[in-house]
Amino acid sequence: MMFAVVCIALSLSLLYWWTNKARCKSLGESLQHHRRLPPGPDGLPVIGSILHMVWNRPVYRWVHRLLEEMNTDILCLRFGAVHVVVVTSPEIAREVLRKNDAVFASRPVSFTSESFSLGYKGVTMSPYGEQWKKMRRVLTREILSPSMERLFQRRREEEADHLIRFVYSRCSSGSGAPAANDDGGLVNIRYVAQHFCANTIRTLMFGRRHLGSGDEPILSSFAGPEEEAHLSALLTLVGYVFNFTISDYIPAWIGLDIDGQNKVVKGVMKTLNRLHDPIIQGRIHEWSAGLVGRSGGDDDDDNDNRDQTSTCCRDFLDVLVSLRDSEGLPLLSPDEIRAATVEIQAASIDNPSNALEWVLAEMMNRPEVMQKAISELDRVVGKERLVQESDIPRLNYLKSCIREAFRLHPYHAFNLPHVAMEDTTLSGYLVPKGSHVLVSRLELGRNTDTWDAPLEFRPERHMAPDVLLAEPDLRFVSFSTGRRGCPGMSLGSTVTMMLFARLLHGFTWSMPPGLVHPIQLKESATDLALAEPLCLKPQPRLPEHIYPST
Template structure:
């Protein structure tokens, strides 16, 4: 079921930036010449079918009084109240919000974590620094927690470097210029459609030294106390988008990225599979994901009882 769910989510997400002729020739809408509308509808139907079973049961538990503790986002959505103390969301609204959260939160964190681990597997000294920080800050007698995130600056630098070097998409979502302006000497008339190249920003050799090299240290500025954040306000690269219409959940995205990455780093010693000299860092022909899904050898490094304590 999990595989079916993720396949459907990534199918739908993959079509988000795909070329669609009816986007440029609106009178062709309804013909679905390239079949994308059919594929999106089928993928979304699969996601909804799998979500609805869980949401319907959770809704029933709260309404019957069986459930009283908040364990996840779904519980929060179901129990939200308006100013009069009445349920804020109907069940259909909960389902819609759950789908929005799923599509908005899955690709960017997973892509950054996979690329970070892949790059670190090829640079053992970077992996060693990240593991040393994890042992120093968290140790091996408990699991890494959200409260540890402010102190895991090297781990955050690794994720930030993955965002820079391996963005989840080649371009950002198109915007429109609200007024005539000039950018880097180029005149941009009001009404122009603006698309930023994520790869062009993150791999710009005039901004970044050795832009194609994975160097987390470049993001640690001791003048700022060494504190690292995943957002980038100077537009040197794009992590969670930027500006007034940027990602409204960048703090959630930061938490998701660092917690997933942190649990993987803390829980296992990662190495290349036997007989493999280096991880293939080639990008897919169709997107910026890894051409070959990452496969690493994982050796447990924590007391066994901690693995059973993880609530999945």
């Protein structure tokens, strides 16, 4: 089978090469400067290192092995006619995301990104241009603005209460018997963290955490079948975006779907459309029929008018549907609304939930770190109420713990790729127009030139009078920066911290009976998540009346 794939690859590559003369000419001009390209393997004629990419899965591990073997902070790979440049030092990362930010402001086109964004109607996947600018303005000014974050604070607090309520239901009763479960009162931290993030963003987006047609999910399960399907679809889609697929570099091969990725992506989008479309279509009908409040004009300079408009909106979807242009017509098309709902939700789950699982796993092996964090909570919040969003600015040690989890345990090995819109240089090397540039989250956070003992979990290294989860100097990546930076940094920080602080403040966590200590901090064979879901046993640590009633 592999031999057949290789033969097809070679023959189709040659055909692709000869039928794209203009592109070949451009590549040939770049190859005249071959000695100025960053170091990297030579690769085969025409197809470059595509076969190595196919044989070495997961690809990010192969790429980082090459970086180590070649002892370089910048690497150039060629897949077909595309140069892929990988950078691993903060200095070069700042060149990409600051000094040359305007040059690297675009994204590659691919089957997955086009499907994800419903034909590049959104922000995250769209190439640089007017459509991207339009949707970026909508997100930053209308959805993820400080006023909107304040407006929907109560909805987030309700989800944080629901989190506490669910974990409390898993705790043993006073007699020692497990309550409402038959697994000894264990909590799957990954399950809880991912569903908390998914519930929160669904509530903000649609005004509801529940997507099914029946009753709300029962307390003991935290999520029903439709919520499970929704979460799985979002995480699968995030995992497949720019996943080193052959057709990402040789678009003529998209229809062949040699690695089966296109089939998976189609299935995921079918699930998301099935769950999202009835809600979106119903909301569009409500607004067009005048069943809810209408916005005024779309005056970008009229902040007061925008705030007044937002108060009649129940959730993010209302805002997207209600926006009007200068002529009073809908500002966004149905597909633009659909793309925005997918992108906002997909960006809200993976990093917070992964950081929470890793930080608790590290803290279980470092009891002194756990105790220091709990002492801070007791000092700042006390034991007569639950921690709230307003407490976060004073929880510097907890924020340092999350920063350390972001540094040491990123969910993704690379940032989403940036595309060079013209020939430029990085660290003195040529980066030809059309190159894909990847910033290594993994290597930035574990760089021995930047961090002392980089593989050790040390929250103290981040302590300061005012700790932020963002990292402006790009010594690691928590939220990306620049034109393609994360517009939801404030919301993402709040959700992450409330998840962490509520679980640590409300409960004492212990190892499952019979589990050998310490916890094995081993990464999965296929990605950077913990190899096995973290399961811990909670016990309430606050007075009984503090916990939300069930």
